[in-house]
Amino acid sequence: MRMKAMKKLLTALLFTPLMALASGPEVHLDKAPVSTEPAALQNGAKLFVNYCLNCHGASYMRYNRLQQIGLSEQMIKDNLMFTADKIGEPMRIAMQRDEAKAWFGAAPPDLTVISRSRASEFGSGADWLYTYLRSFYRDDSRPTGWNNKVFENVGMPHVLYELQGEATAKINEHDDGHGGKTKEIEIEAPSKPGKLSAEEYDHAVADLVSYLVWMGEPMAEARKSIGTFVIAFLGLLFVLSYLLKKNYWRDVH
Structure with missing residues (x-):
């Protein structure tokens, strides 16, 4: 009995995730043009505060950290400070989690490390966010009136629609050859244009994603610089150690 239970447990651990992965739709992600330029990060911070911080908090990020982007x-x-009085306060929101759950069906997640969280699922959190924010379309069957190609039946409305416009989608269903159907969603051009052109909107989303990536690890660039210096130092130390070893042992041999 004990051996059977162990076999069932191993089967569940090993094969269930693989079956779920195989049955799930493949998500094509566009490459995010992530920038570390201060102008891009500043524009991304402005978009985040004006469009995201109403529902999503960044409770592990303090306003004074924004001084690092110039x-x-x-x-x-x-x-940028609409929800706090002191610059050292975290970027929290006033909405309560129980209220958010009642309104949206689930409390909006904290976005401090959203890029790193999505990276653990999809390989690139930046690519996922960049594609997601450009894949909303009108869907009258959804409570919010919006759906998303990347995150089907998402509870979040398209908060950037006034910038992008109201896009529609052409949905085609195909027989998968196993008695089921696969859904193909093709995003069409906005039927109602937004304030930005398609190129301008993509650029704005790239800035917002760049900021979200930076917010997940503000010290990333400094860490990379320090890492490069450490590797160069270790390489020099290796050369000096090798020359010292040769000089020390030359009389022995």
């Missing part, structure tokens, strides 16, 4: 304390206070 913003002064006064600029942060005047343009």
Whole structure:
């Protein structure tokens, strides 16, 4: 009995995730043009505060961290601080989790490390976010009136629709050859144009994604610089150690 239970457990652990992966739809992700330029990160921070911070918090990120992307304390206070009084406070929201769950069906997740979280699922959190934010379309069958090609039946409405416009989708169903059907969703051009052109909207989303990636690890660039220096130092130390070893042992041999 004990051996049978162990076999069942191993089967569940090994094969269930593989079956789920095989049965799930393949998601094509567009390459995100992530930038570390201060101008891009500043524009991304502005978009995040104006469009995301109403429902999604970033409770592990403090406003004063934005000084690292070239913003002064006064600029942060005047343009980006709408939910806090002190610049050292986290980027929290006023909405309560129980209220959010009642309104949206689930509480909107904290976005501090959303890019790293999605990276663990899809390989590239930046690519997933970039594709997701450009894949909303009108769907009257959904409570919010919106759906998403990447995240089907998502509870989140398209908060950037005034920038992109109201896109529609052409949905085709095909026989998968096993008695089931596969769904192919083709996003069409917005029927109602937004404030930005398609190219401008893609650029704005790229800036927002760049900021989300930066927010997940603000010290990433410094870490890479330090890592490069450490590797170069270790390489030099290796050469010096090798020359010292040769000089020390030359009389022995």
